[in-house]
Structures are given as C-alpha cells and as structure tokens.
C-alpha cells in the first residue's frame with residue numbers, strides 16, 4: 001500500500017449515519033488545508049450506476065459481475081467536492097431516497113469493497129499535503145495506518161432530528177420514520193461480513209449528541225494539531 005509524503009497528515013473519520021462526518025470532515029480539511037474524501041459518495045455512486053443500468057441490487061452475484069464497469073472519480077477540494085460516474089455529475093442523483101435505501105446492499109458485496117477500497121487508497125496516497133477521509137471502515141480497513149482516527153457517535157434521536165431538519169420541505173419529515181431508517185442502515189452496515197462499520201481500537205471517540213457542529217469541528221482540529229505537533 002502506498003503512503004502519502006511524510007509531512008502529510010492522514011485523518012480517518014468514521015461513524016454511523018448522521019453523526020456529522022461529512023460536515024465535520026469538510027470543515028476540518030478546509031481549515032487545515034487538507035484534501036477531503038467522502039467515501040459514502042463513492043458507494044452511493046456505484047449504487048446509482050447499478051440502478052440506472054438495471055442491475056438487481058438484491059442480487060450480490062449480479063452486482064459483483066458489474067462492479068468494475070462504472071468509472072468513478074472523486075474531486076477532493078473540501079470547498080467543492082465532486083463525484084462523477086462515467087464522466088457524468090452524480091452529486092444530485094446519489095442523494096435520492098432510492099439510492100439511500102439500496103446502498104447498504106451494494107456496499108456489502110466484497111467485489112465492490114475491494115474496488116472502492118483500492119480507489120480510496122490511491123486517492124489518499126496522492127494527496128500530498130494530507131487528507132481527511134470519512135466513511136465507515138476507514139480507520140479499520142482502508143487506512144489502518146492513518147495518523148489520527150476519529151469515531152463520531154450521537155444518539156439516534158439527535159441524528160434523526162438533524163436529518164429531518166435537512167429533509168424538511170423536500171421529502172416526508174416523519175421523525176420516527178427517519179430514525180427507523182437510519183437505525184436500519186447502521187445495522188446493515190455494522191452487520192455485513194466484509195469491512196463492517198466499526199470503531200478502530202486506536203480511534204478517539206467523540207459523542208456529538210450535545211455538541212454543536214462548530215464544537216465538533218474545533219475538537220477535531222485540535223486533535224489534528226496535537227498530532228502534528230507531536231510528530232515534529
């Protein structure tokens with residue numbers, strides 16, 4: 001596995017859905033001049049491609065056979081992250097309810113994980129000044145030698161309330177249904193055989209339930225700065 005230049009800092013941020021991984025990672029990367037990679041967007045992109053190409057997302061064999069076909073490219077500027085599939089901007093369609101409901105089944109297929117993990121490692125290795133990579137298995141599997149690993153948590157109630165706030169005006173905002181859906185997705189992601197959602201043994205756990213987003217960002221920035229200072 002290739003690693004980034006010695007001065008670069010690699011930060012892995014994992015955790016269940018709605019704990020603030022994307023918002024925190026983007027802001028931390030922007031503040032510290034690092035690149036940013038949203039690995040969930042990559043699993044969403046491959047899921048979107050499967051749906052639009054008529055692949056049965058309940059058929060792991062069909063998914064495995066097709067897994068190498070889409071060309072997924074992630075842009076890592078934290079101010080404007082991008083995701084394309086076969087050259088098409090996928091940033092909007094990957095956020096639909098249909099993709100969200102099918103992404104756990106697609107991302108559980110080992111052939112999908114092998115391909116996406118290789119892609120993630122090559123992006124991290126080419127981020128010369130360092131990168132914040134967020135997902136579910138970054139600290140445990142994708143980048144086990146990351147300089148700093150963070151595992152964000154929050155109560156299901158807080159996470160559902162955050163998600164409902166996002167959805168208001170766009171789709172149904174039933175708090176109980178939102179909570180059930182995220183608990184179900186977390187259970188699928190934690191329960192799969194290959195590279196499940198899990199906290200690395202050496203990750204710092206941050207419970208964000210009672211923290212504002214700014215407080216979480218500040219906490220992670222401090223942890224990165226401490227890590228950098230300790231390496232000098």
Ligand SMILES: Nc1ncnc2c1ncn2[C@@H]1O[C@H](COP(=O)(O)OP(=O)(O)OP(=O)(O)O)[C@@H](O)[C@H]1O
Pocket residue numbers: 015016017018019020021022023024040162163166208211212213214216
């Ligand atoms: N500490 C916080 N307090 C209040 N709202 C927050 C906090 N952290 C994040 N949010 C809000 O919660 C919502 C979900 O955050 P975000 O998308 O960053 O979570 P996530 O962990 O990346 O979720 P997913 O894994 O499902 O993509 C966003 O609207 C974000 O602004």
Ligand SMILES: Nc1ccn([C@@H]2O[C@H](COP(=O)(O)O)[C@@H](O)[C@H]2O)c(=O)n1
Pocket residue numbers: 017039040041043044103104105107108134135136137138185189
């Ligand atoms: N490292 C990762 C990241 C994500 N997944 C899967 O993608 C889904 C969508 O992730 P979001 O962060 O965009 O909500 C997630 O539910 C997982 O199924 C993954 O497996 N590994």
